[in-house]
Amino acid sequence: xxxxxxxxxxxxxxxxxxxxxxxxxxxxxxxxxxxxxxxxxxxxxxxxxxxxxxxxxxxxxxxxxxxxxxxxxxxxxxxxxxxxxxxxxxxxxxxxxxxxxxxxxxxxxxxxxxxxxxxxxxxxxxxxxxxxxxxxxxxxxxxxxxxxxxxxxxxxxxxxxxxxxxxxxxxxxxxxxxxxxxxxxxxxxxxxxxxxxxxxxxxxxxxxxxxxxxxxxxxxxxxxxxxxxxxxxxxxxxxxxxxxxxxxxxxxxxxxxxxxxxxxxxxxxxxxxxxxxxxxxxxxxxxxxxxxxxxxxxxxxxxxxxxxxxxxxxxxxxxxxxxxxxxx
Amino acid sequence: xxxxxxxxxxxxxxxxxxxxxxxxxxxxxxxxxxxxxxxxxxxxxxxxxxxxxxxxxxxxxxxxxxxxxxxxxxxxxxxxxxxxxxxxxxxxxxxxxxxxxxxxxxxxxxxxxxxxxxxxxxxxxxxxxxxxxxxxxxxxxxxxxxxxxxxxxxxxxxxxxxxxxxxxxxxxxxxxxxxxxxxxxxxxxxxxxxxxxxxxxxxxxxxxxxxxxxxxxxxxxxxxxxxxxxxxxxxxxxxxxxxxxxxxxxxxxxxxxxxxxxxxxxxxxxxxxxxxxxxxxxxxxxxxxxxxx
Numbered sequence: 001x002x003x004x005x006x007x008x009x010x011x012x013x014x015x016x017x018x019x020x021x022x023x024x025x026x027x028x029x030x031x032x033x034x035x036x037x038x039x040x041x042x043x044x045x046x047x048x049x050x051x052x053x054x055x056x057x058x059x060x061x062x063x064x065x066x067x068x069x070x071x072x073x074x075x076x077x078x079x080x081x082x083x084x085x086x087x088x089x090x091x092x093x094x095x096x097x098x099x100x101x102x103x104x105x106x107x108x109x110x111x112x113x114x115x116x117x118x119x120x121x122x123x124x125x126x127x128x129x130x131x132x133x134x135x136x137x138x139x140x141x142x143x144x145x146x147x148x149x150x151x152x153x154x155x156x157x158x159x160x161x162x163x164x165x166x167x168x169x170x171x172x173x174x175x176x177x178x179x180x181x182x183x184x185x186x187x188x189x190x191x192x193x194x195x196x197x198x199x200x201x202x203x204x205x206x207x208x209x210x211x212x213x214x215x216x217x218x219x220x221x222x223x224x225x226x227x228x229x230x231x232x233x234x235x236x237x238x239x240x241x242x243x244x245x246x247x248x249x250x251x252x253x254x255x256x257x258x259x260x261x262x263x264x265x266x267x268x269x270x271x272x273x274x275x276x277x278x279x280x281x282x283x284x285x286x287x288x289x290x291x292x293x294x295x296x297x298x299x300x301x302x303x304x305x306x307x308x309x310x311x312x313x314x315x316x317x318x319x320x321x322x323x324x325x326x327x328x
Numbered sequence: 329x330x331x332x333x334x335x336x337x338x339x340x341x342x343x344x345x346x347x348x349x350x351x352x353x354x355x356x357x358x359x360x361x362x363x364x365x366x367x368x369x370x371x372x373x374x375x376x377x378x379x380x381x382x383x384x385x386x387x388x389x390x391x392x393x394x395x396x397x398x399x400x401x402x403x404x405x406x407x408x409x410x411x412x413x414x415x416x417x418x419x420x421x422x423x424x425x426x427x428x429x430x431x432x433x434x435x436x437x438x439x440x441x442x443x444x445x446x447x448x449x450x451x452x453x454x455x456x457x458x459x460x461x462x463x464x465x466x467x468x469x470x471x472x473x474x475x476x477x478x479x480x481x482x483x484x485x486x487x488x489x490x491x492x493x494x495x496x497x498x499x500x501x502x503x504x505x506x507x508x509x510x511x512x513x514x515x516x517x518x519x520x521x522x523x524x525x526x527x528x529x530x531x532x533x534x535x536x537x538x539x540x541x542x543x544x545x546x547x548x549x550x551x552x553x554x555x556x557x558x559x560x561x562x563x564x565x566x567x568x569x570x571x572x573x574x575x576x577x578x579x580x581x582x583x584x585x586x587x588x589x590x591x592x593x594x595x596x597x598x599x600x601x602x603x604x605x606x607x608x609x610x611x612x613x614x615x616x617x618x619x620x621x
Contacts, residue, residue, distance in 0.1 A: 093563035137563035
């Protein structure tokens with residue numbers, strides 16, 4: 001039986017704990033005789049996530065964007081939506097990181113005694129991502145369970161990545177992404193002095209990921225106007241629409257031909273500026289998209305390479321196979 | 329001569345959810361003749377001090393007491409069907425609610441529980457309407473406050489200012505919502521090597537007398553109050569075969585008008601059970617009969 005201790009924590013666990021609240025799990029006693037150790041339920045580190053992906057088909061959702069753009073809030077909102085019932089055709093079927101989600105939701109819960117809902121900041125702790133897990137059941141299909149892993153990484157990690165393709169290449173989790181969600185922060189977009197910097201940062205990030213070949217060919221890329229309640233509350237609707245259209249045109253011109261699946265979306269996970277928007281505005285649609293589309297669902301196309309002069313048995317097999325099938 | 333079928337049922341539930349009250353009422357019900365039950369006591373065996381003690385408290389309208397964490401009482405019953413000769417040997421490990429709670433908070437599972445799980449044919453998951461903790465979000469509290477006070481509504485309609493100063497109460501795993509804790513308990517069960525699929529699980533909403541006036545079915549009540557748990561069970565219908573019951577083992581509150589009414593009844597008719605397939609509303613063995621099916 002393994003004991004619980006600091007050595008079992010992933011680096012980011014320390015980070016989120018420092019950012020948000022003391023973690024009761026850290027105070028756990030070591031396992032006493034006569035007891036079995038149960039999973040801690042904290043966020044998964046890279047090796048735990050890879051281990052899960054090796055064990056079963058997992059859809060990896062990467063949320064990317066600057067510090068404080070709402071990445072973690074989006075994830076906690078997905079989790080919160082299931083607290084009150086199924087979301088469209090998806091119903092909750094399990095979670096291996098329940099305490100991690102609960103901890104991240106804390107500052108938006110009444111128990112925190114906060115006046116306003118908030119999310120603890122995910123602190124940068126090197127290029128080591130953390131992952132949250134959700135298993136969903138598609139009610140439209142019998143026995144259809146899907147495991148999702150969501151990256152929960154700090155905005156700093158993406159700042160380094162957008163500044164340098166070499167840094168971007170360190171984000172190896174991008175190579176496994178089923179969906180990449182790039183955030184455009186509407187809170188910054190309504191501030192003239194921050195608007196264009198925010199757009200440029202998001203563009204640079206996407207550019208860096210593409211130039212460093214870190215986005216899989218079949219990956220679904222969605223650029224999300226996050227905190228869209230700031231737009232809805234803006235009285236100058238026409239100016240907002242023109243700005244949005246202009247940015248989307250620019251993104252499409254620059255990246256549209258390089259990405260097989262590319263689109264825009266608007267969401268306000270926890271709207272505060274526009275009372276008509278309810279919690280999770282636009283999040284259900286994002287979730288539906290993640291459930292419906294999965295690049296790895298396609299054939300893996302495991303045909304042997306058409307040309308090879310190798311001497312290994314597998315290569316000789318490929319030569320014979322290709323000769324027979326006329327591929328050589 | 330065939331051996332008596334053995335049935336080992338787990339009683340699962342967080343603290344103060346009615347597990348021990350259920351056992352106390354059951355121990356009485358199978359030994360009385362004033363109200364028919366599907367299962368009756370065949371013969372006494374072993375040490376019955378514990379079931380007798382909790383039964384006596386139940387008969388005297390006294391709380392049966394909480395089972396402390398370090399105490400695991402096994403209640404064993406030799407029963408037979410009242411409608412025939414089929415016998416059954418039922419064993420209930422009366423694991424304390426604190427012990428279940430500690431699985432969530434301390435992430436440790438007693439080896440003795442693992443043994444019970446290995447031998448279990450099914451279980452009853454107890455939920456008490458008065459001890460449910462909901463995952464209440466701040467905006468839900470604000471919405472409720474706004475319903476009561478228009479002034480609050482105006483204040484909330486004002487755009488949010490700068491982020492709040494961090495003066496919050498730290499996160500405490502013990503305060504997690506009931507549905508999250510119950511889902512985790514079931515996930516832990518499923519992940520144990522000893523767990524056998526499909527696992528029959530009777531969901532017993534205890535103190536059903538508190539809920540009954542709303543005329544809701546137990547299944548619908550669980551879906552309304554614990555939607556995450558309901559989704560989880562629905563998503564794992566091949567792992568957990570589930571039936572929902574409302575069980576009033578006490579018969580009401582041990583005070584005031586409730587107690588006066590109960591004092592006029594035969595003890596066994598204090599018990600009320602509702603749920604699909606329940607034919608006798610005073611028969612507390614109905615969930616067991618379903619588990620034994």
